[in-house]
Amino acid sequence: MTLIHLFFILTVVLYGCATAAYLACLVRTSPPLTRWAGRILSVGFTTHLLSTIHLAVNMKYLPLTNMQESLSFFSLAVVGSFILFERRYKVTTLGSFVVPVALIMLTASSSLHAEARQLPPILQSNWFWFHALLAFASYACFTIAAGVAVMYLIQRYFLKTKHFGALFQRLPSLETMDDISYRCLTVGWPLLTIAIISGSIWSDQAMGSYWIWDRKQTWSLIIWVIYAALLHGRITIGWRGKRAAILSIIGFIVVLFTFFSMKHSITW
Amino acid sequence: MNIVVVGLSHKTATVKIREKVAFSPNNIEKPLGELITLDGIIEGVIISTCNRVEIYATTRDIAGGIARIKRFMAEYHHLIFEELEPHLYSYHAEDAIRHVFRVASSLDSMVVGEPQILGQIKTSYGYAAEFKSSGIILNRFLHKAFSVAKRVRTETRIATSAVSVAFAAVELAKKVLGDLSDKTVMLIGAGEMCELAAKHFVNSGAKGVMVTNRTFERAQRLSQEFGGVAVPFESFLEHLHLADIVLSSTGAPHCIIGPKDVEEVVKRRRFKPIFFIDIAVPRDIDPKVDGVESAYLFTVDDLQEIVQANLAQRSLEAEKAEEIINQEIGQFHKWLSTLEVTPTIVSLRNRFDEIRRAELEKTISGWKDLPPDAEKRLETLTLAMMNKLLHSPTTLLKQTGQGGRVDLYVDALRQLFGLEAPRRDDEELELEE
Numbered sequence: 170m171t172l173i174h175l176f177f178i179l180t181v182v183l184y185g186c187a188t189a190a191y192l193a194c195l196v197r198t199s200p201p202l203t204r205w206a207g208r209i210l211s212v213g214f215t216t217h218l219l220s221t222i223h224l225a226v227n228m229k230y231l232p233l234t235n236m237q238e239s240l241s242f243f244s245l246a247v248v249g250s251f252i253l254f255e256r257r258y259k260v261t262t263l264g265s266f267v268v269p270v271a272l273i274m275l276t277a278s279s280s281l282h283a284e285a286r287q288l289p290p291i292l293q294s295n296w297f298w299f300h301a302l303l304a305f306a307s308y309a310c311f312t313i314a315a316g317v318a319v320m321y322l323i324q325r326y327f328l329k330t331k332h333f334g335a336l337f338q339r340l341p342s343l344e345t346m347d348d349i350s351y352r353c354l355t356v357g358w359p360l361l362t363i364a365i366i367s368g369s370i371w372s373d374q375a376m377g378s379y380w381i382w383d384r385k386q387t388w389s390l391i392i393w394v395i396y397a398a399l400l401h402g403r404i405t406i407g408w409r410g411k412r413a414a415i416l417s418i419i420g421f422i423v424v425l426f427t428f429f430s431m432k433h434s435i436t437w
Numbered sequence: 438m439n440i441v442v443v444g445l446s447h448k449t450a451t452v453k454i455r456e457k458v459a460f461s462p463n464n465i466e467k468p469l470g471e472l473i474t475l476d477g478i479i480e481g482v483i484i485s486t487c488n489r490v491e492i493y494a495t496t497r498d499i500a501g502g503i504a505r506i507k508r509f510m511a512e513y514h515h516l517i518f519e520e521l522e523p524h525l526y527s528y529h530a531e532d533a534i535r536h537v538f539r540v541a542s543s544l545d546s547m548v549v550g551e552p553q554i555l556g557q558i559k560t561s562y563g564y565a566a567e568f569k570s571s572g573i574i575l576n577r578f579l580h581k582a583f584s585v586a587k588r589v590r591t592e593t594r595i596a597t598s599a600v601s602v603a604f605a606a607v608e609l610a611k612k613v614l615g616d617l618s619d620k621t622v623m624l625i626g627a628g629e630m631c632e633l634a635a636k637h638f639v640n641s642g643a644k645g646v647m648v649t650n651r652t653f654e655r656a657q658r659l660s661q662e663f664g665g666v667a668v669p670f671e672s673f674l675e676h677l678h679l680a681d682i683v684l685s686s687t688g689a690p691h692c693i694i695g696p697k698d699v700e701e702v703v704k705r706r707r708f709k710p711i712f713f714i715d716i717a718v719p720r721d722i723d724p725k726v727d728g729v730e731s732a733y734l735f736t737v738d739d740l741q742e743i744v745q746a747n748l749a750q751r752s753l754e755a756e757k758a759e760e761i762i763n764q765e766i767g768q769f770h771k772w773l774s775t776l777e778v779t780p781t782i783v784s785l786r787n788r789f790d791e792i793r794r795a796e797l798e799k800t801i802s803g804w805k806d807l808p809p810d811a812e813k814r815l816e817t818l819t820l821a822m823m824n825k826l827l828h829s830p831t832t833l834l835k836q837t838g839q840g841g842r843v844d845l846y847v848d849a850l851r852q853l854f855g856l857e858a859p860r861r862d863d864e865e866l867e868l869e870e
Contacts, residue, residue: 198594328613329727331739333746337612343710344615407707410731 173227176220181279183213184248184272191264195339203261210268214248217275221245233301234292236429240278243428244271246309254313258349260341266316296371303364304389308424310357311396314350315421318414321346325411347409350417354403358396365389388427395420438479438574438777439499439844442533443506443525444491447547450524452487458514458521460485462564468513469570475505480572482565482579484540486557488547493537495574503527534578534769538762541582542589543596549751550595555586574773585765592761595754603634605743606735607641610682610712613733621645622665623680625673626687627655630716630737634684639663647680649673651687674698678705686716696725703731714740774843781847782831784856789827793819 190206221242224232232238248271251264320340327337340346368389369379380386399416402408408416445455460468460483472481472492481494492510496502507525511518528536539545543554562579565571571579590596607617614620622638624631627650635646646665650656656667668676677683677698687693694713703711713734715722720736727734797819801812834846850856 324612328733331735331742333609333739333743342612342615344613348615407709409708410710412730 173220173224176216176223177279180213180217180220181272181275183209183216184244184268184275187213187264188269188272191261191268194261195265195336198339206261206264207255210248210264211252214245214252217241217245217248230292231298231301233298233305237278239305239428240274242305243308244274244278246305247271247274247312250306250309250313254349254352257352258341258345260345260349262320262339262341263313263316263349266320267313270312270316291375294371294374296367296374300364300367300371303360303367307357307360307364308428310353310360311417311421311424314353314357314417317346317350317353318417318421321350321414322411325414343410347413350413351403351409354396354400354417358393358400361389361393361396365393384430385427388423388430392420392423392427395423438495438497438773439502439529440533440574440578440773441494441496441499441503441506442491442528442536443494443503443510444484444489445524445526446489446491446545448545449526454521454524455487455490457516458490458510459487460490462560465561465564466568469565469568471513472506472509473570475502475509477502477505480575481570482562482575484558484561486554488554489540489545491540493533493575493578495572499529503529531766531770534766534773535762537578537582538585538765539759541586542758542762543586544589544755544758544762548601549748549755552590552596555583559583574776577772578769581765581769585762588765589758589761593754593757595751595758602630602737602740602744603637605740605747606634606684606714607637609735609740609743610638611641613710613712614681616642617682618642619644620681621647621679622682622684623647623649623668623673623677624659625649625683625685625693625721626651626689626717627659628686628716631684631686632659634714634716635663638682638684643682645679647676649676674702678702681709681711683711683713683722684716685713685721687721689717689721690719692720692723694722694726696723696729699726699729699732703729706731774847777847778834778843781850781856782834785830785850785854786827788854788856789823793823 187206187210190202190209194203194206221232224238231242233242247267251267251271255261255263321343324337324340324343324346327333327340328343368386372381372386373379395416399408399413399420403413445458447455462485465483465485468483469481472478472483472494477496477498479495479497481492484491484493490510492506494502494506507522507527508518510516510525511521536545541555541558543550543552546554558579562571566576610620611617617638620638620643622635622643622645624635624646627648639646646660646663647668648656648660648663648665649668649670650659651670653667653669656670660667674694677694678701683694685694699711708731710731710733713722713726713732715734715736722734724734726732797815800815801807804811830850834843834850
C-alpha cells in the first residue's frame, strides 16, 4: 500500500467518525461530543488536504482531471467551507447535514479506479486550473446552502405544525439559517461567475471558441441563472425562507447533475 | 454527633403560615443566638426564604433536639405549637443530609431548577457564620451542599429550559428570529401575561416597543414604562410591519388581525419573518395567519406545550441529579461519623485512667508498711490492666472508623461509660490535627 492510499483510507475513516459524531449531535446535547466532532473533522480535513497536495506534487498537476480526483476534491472543498462556516456561525447541526455528503463523495471517489495516464494537452492551461478551483469553491458554497435549506425546511415544518421536539431544540433559528444561506449565495455566485468566465477563456485557448454550447457550458449557464435569480429575487423582492430554500435545493440538484455528467462532455 | 433539619416549605404549609414563621434577616442574630443556647443544640443555621423556613442544627440527642427546635420555632414567633406542628417536617442522619443537598440543588423548589435558592442559602449561612452559630460540622456540611449544587448544575441540564409561558415565548421567538437585539415588539391590548412577556422580550434585548390600546392613555402609560411609543388603536395595522414580534391580548369579541392584513404586512417587510403570539380568548388573530409565508403564529396552548415538555425534561434531569446527591451523601456521612472516633477514644482512656488513679491513691494512702518498690509495681500492674482492657475496643473503633456505622459504637460507649461530650473547641482542634 502506498502512502497516498494510507492517507486516503485514514481520511475516509476520520470523515466516517466525524459523520457519526455529528449525527449523534442531533440526538443528544453534549458539549464534549460537539468539540470532538469538530476536532476529528479538522484532522480528517488536514489529512485530506495533505494527501491532495501530495498527489498534486507527485503528478505535477492539480488532481481535478477525472471523476475520482474531482469527487475527492469536491468533498475536500465541502469540508473546508463547512469548517469556515461553522467557525463563523457556530451551528453544529449543519455538520449533521453536510459532513455525511462529503463522506459519501469521498467514499464514491475511492471506489473509482484511476489509471496512470498522460495529461491531455487540452488541460495544460493555467486558465483550466483557475476555472476548476473556483468552480469547486462555488459548488462547495452551494452544497452548504442546500444543507442549510434542508434544515430550514425541517425547522419551518416544526414551527408551522407546532412540534417542539428535541430536533427542534437543536436546529438553529430560521434567521440564522437564512443568513448562512444568503452568505453562501453572495460568496458562491460571484465565484461561479468568475469560474465561467475563466472557463470560457480556457475554451477559447483549447477549442478556439469562447462558447461552444456543449453540455457542460450549457448546464453551467443554467446553474448560474438559477442562483442569479435566487440572489436577485432575494435582494429586490425579499425572496427568503421557504421559496429560497426550495430553490437552493433545486440549484444543488442541478449542480450535482452537471458535475456527474461533465465527464462525458470534454475529451476525458 | 447528628445533623438535624426542622422546617416547613411550600409543600407542607401555605404562604399564610410560612410568612408567620419567617425570620427577618435584619434581626437574625437574636434567633440564631437563642437557637444555640437551646439544651443539647450545638450548632445552628436558619434558612428563611419566601418558600421555606428551615433550621439546620447539630445535636447529640436527635429526638430531644428536634422537639426543642420545633418548640423554639413556635415560641419565637408566638404561635401555638399544636397549630404549627403538623406543618413541620424533620430529618436526621442521612435523610437530613439528603434533604439539604436537594434543597441547595433546587430539586425541592417550587419551580425545580430555579437558581435563586442556592444564593438564599449562601446568604443565610453567611449570617450564621458571621454570628458564630455554625461550627465545624455545619460549616463543612453547607460548603459540601454548595459544591453538590454546583455539580448538579454543571452535570445535568436541570436549569436550562424555559418553564414559564412568558419565557417560552422568548425562546420560541429566538427560534424564528434569531438574535432579538435589533427586534421590535408590538403589544396589542393590555393583559398581565402580555406585559410580562413584553418584559421578558425587553430583558432579552428587544430594541423597540410599540403599544396600542383602545384607550390611548393606557397605551401611553404602558409605553412609557417600556420606553417605547404608543400607537392609536385605529391605525395599528399601519404600524404592524415595523414589528418583528406581536403580542396580542385584547378583549375583542372577534379577530382583529386577519390573513389579508398579514399578507400585506409580510410583503412590506419583504418576507422578513414576523412572530405572533395570541394570548386572548376569544382569539385576536385569525389562525389562518399561520398559513401566510414568513408569518408564525402561536397561541398560549402552544407555549404551554413547550413548558410541559421542558418540565418533563427537567424531571428526567432531576433523576440524574438525585444520583449525584446519593454519591455525595455517602462521602459526607463517612466524614461525619469518623469525626468523633479519636475524641471518644481519648475520653474513654481518660475516664479509665481517672478511675485507676483514684483507686490506686486510695489503696496506697491506707497501706501502712509499704514495701519500697510496691508503689511502682502497682502502678505498672494497673496500667497494664487498663491497656489490655482498652486494647480491643480501641482497635475496633479505629477500624470501624474506616467505614461502617461507627456512630452507634460511639454513642454506646458514651452512654455506657458516661463520657462527656467534647466541647466545640475540642472538635476544632481535632480537625486541625
